[in-house]
Amino acid sequence: MKAWYPLIVYLCIQCITPGPNNFTCLYLGAKYGIKGCVPYLIGSKTALFIKTLLCGTFDMVLTNYMPGIARWLTWIGAAYMVYLAVIMMMSGWKESKEGDRFSGGTVRDGISLQIFNGKSWIVGLSMFAVYVMPISRSFGAVLFATVLFVAIALISSLIWIVCAYGLHGFIEKYKKPFGIIMGLALIWCAVKAVL
Numbered sequence: 001m002k003a004w005y006p007l008i009v010y011l012c013i014q015c016i017t018p019g020p021n022n023f024t025c026l027y028l029g030a031k032y033g034i035k036g037c038v039p040y041l042i043g044s045k046t047a048l049f050i051k052t053l054l055c056g057t058f059d060m061v062l063t064n065y066m067p068g069i070a071r072w073l074t075w076i077g078a079a080y081m082v083y084l085a086v087i088m089m090m091s092g093w094k095e096s097k098e099g100d101r102f103s104g105g106t107v108r109d110g111i112s113l114q115i116f117n118g119k120s121w122i123v124g125l126s127m128f129a130v131y132v133m134p135i136s137r138s139f140g141a142v143l144f145a146t147v148l149f150v151a152i153a154l155i156s157s158l159i160w161i162v163c164a165y166g167l168h169g170f171i172e173k174y175k176k177p178f179g180i181i182m183g184l185a186l187i188w189c190a191v192k193a194v195l
Contacts, residue, residue: 004148007131011123011149015156019119020084020186025157027088027182028105029164030171036105037161041154043110048120049150055124056132056142078118078190085190089183124149 016022021044028037114120132145164171171178 003135004131007127007145008148008152010127010131011152012156014119014123015149015153016159018185020113020117020190021120021153021157022160023182023185024084024113025160026164027179029161030168030178032105033165033168034158034161037157039107040105040110041157041161043107043112044114044157045110045150045154046107047111047114048153049146051114051120052124052146052149053142055121056128056146057139059125059128059133075194078194079116082187082190084113085183085186087183088186089180120153 024040025037028040127145127149128142132141135141
């Protein structure tokens with residue numbers, strides 16, 4: 001078990017630091033509360049599980065035989081992050097109505113963001129190459145690391161959602177600047193992903 005500690009530290013740092021998913025959780029937590037984020041979390045973490053399992057299974061193939069695919073995924077992910085950023089920035093200018101939904105709060109959009117989330121692709125690929133494969137190349141090790149990553153990511157998302165929910169009154173009062181700041185933060189993530 002001691003061999004897994006560096007991976008756990010790496011995943012904790014990667015999952016809690018700002019990124020597309022955490023900025024989206026912050027926004028959704030402030031806008032819809034904890035309960036309103038459940039569909040997004042289900043979609044996001046289901047996609048993360050599948051994606052991470054694929055990363056572990058195909059780590060050697062992707063890095064050795066198809067290195068260009070990672071670059072394409074990064075550009076597609078960056079474009080999707082910019083799309084979400086524009087929606088976040090524009091939402092602060094509309095009056096909120098009961099039952100109003102931000103398009104990033106659904107299961108489908110949680111899956112979409114996770115599919116194109118460059119940060120989690122990079123974390124998934126690097127964690128297997130750097131931490132898991134040197135310990136074991138078994139499917140059990142891949143599955144364990146995948147479950148570990150998704151569990152830590154879920155806890156981190158919940159922390160971001162709870163923090164935003166706690167600040168709901170403040171954020172609602174300043175929803176225009178908040179939407180713009182969150183949108184710009186997501187655009188920053190997109191730019192960092194492609195540079």
